[in-house]
Amino acid sequence: MVEIRRLGPQIGAEVRGLDVKTLDDAGFAPIYQAWLDYNVIVVPGQELTVDDFLSYSRRFGLIEPHPSKSTRHPEYPEITMLGINKFGPDGKLIPAVYRRGAEGWHTDGAYDDVPFKATQLYGIAIPSTGGDTLFSNMYAAYAALPERLKARLEGVRGAFTYGGRRQSNALLNPEDRNRPPAFHPIIRTHSETGRKSLYFDPGKILFLGGFEKQESDDTIEELTGLMIQPDAEFRHKWRVGDIVIWDNRCLVHKAAGDYPPEEDRIHWRVSIKERN
Numbered sequence: 001m002v003e004i005r006r007l008g009p010q011i012g013a014e015v016r017g018l019d020v021k022t023l024d025d026a027g028f029a030p031i032y033q034a035w036l037d038y039n040v041i042v043v044p045g046q047e048l049t050v051d052d053f054l055s056y057s058r059r060f061g062l063i064e065p066h067p068s069k070s071t072r073h074p075e076y077p078e079i080t081m082l083g084i085n086k087f088g089p090d091g092k093l094i095p096a097v098y099r100r101g102a103e104g105w106h107t108d109g110a111y112d113d114v115p116f117k118a119t120q121l122y123g124i125a126i127p128s129t130g131g132d133t134l135f136s137n138m139y140a141a142y143a144a145l146p147e148r149l150k151a152r153l154e155g156v157r158g159a160f161t162y163g164g165r166r167q168s169n170a171l172l173n174p175e176d177r178n179r180p181p182a183f184h185p186i187i188r189t190h191s192e193t194g195r196k197s198l199y200f201d202p203g204k205i206l207f208l209g210g211f212e213k214q215e216s217d218d219t220i221e222e223l224t225g226l227m228i229q230p231d232a233e234f235r236h237k238w239r240v241g242d243i244v245i246w247d248n249r250c251l252v253h254k255a256a257g258d259y260p261p262e263e264d265r266i267h268w269r270v271s272i273k274e275r276n
């Protein structure tokens, strides 16, 4: 019996009693609906090959290789390996690998004209302590914005790059570091739910289109302070065999980045785009 149980107050659900390898279309429909409703879905206890993981991931959309070429799986470019090659040849911890995704709340792929719809991770090795992933709902962030900001931001687009204002580009090859920004509406209407959310990423945004520099900087700072609503968070504590998929269109996430560096924390990861 497949059971869908809510986790956080506004986001998060867990699907129990499921083997994604034997799932058919009829079985997938309520899971996809729960994903749209709760924005991040945990499916525990899966035993998967790379091909199993890719097949299940394709149910959500088109898988696209991540621009960080150095962290791709050597045989499957669609798979990004999180947490491997954490130590350099000198034996020193490489912060860009260890702290990947932990520098702040973000949404994946805002630097692309067509950002990733979803990101899905599969837990391969989980440390004894720490290493959680945190999520926060951006429908709730939009709903809580002061009316003044909602009105000011309607129709405004943000300019986003991979490295943002800090140019955090360490995981990109040099030839991929200077792409022009992508522009996206800051108040975003979800193509499947029709609901409005805040679409914002403090680490990737450069400026707000049409704003004077000072107002752009001030508004970015204000949004950074307002984006996380205390009752809209969900924190996932990983177990080996967990699959977690999140909707980048309506939530932000970050890695806790706090596990013992000498322990392994390894995930397979796919980036998924909308099928048009």
Ligand SMILES: O=C(O)CCC(=O)C(=O)O
Residues within 6 Å of the ligand: 082, 100, 101, 102, 108, 119, 121, 131, 132, 133, 134, 253, 254, 255, 256, 269
């Ligand atoms: O490792 C994690 O917990 C999440 C990392 C992340 O931000 C991502 O995979 O997009």
Ligand SMILES: [Fe+2]
Residues within 6 Å of the ligand: 101, 106, 107, 108, 253
């Ligand atoms: Fe991320």
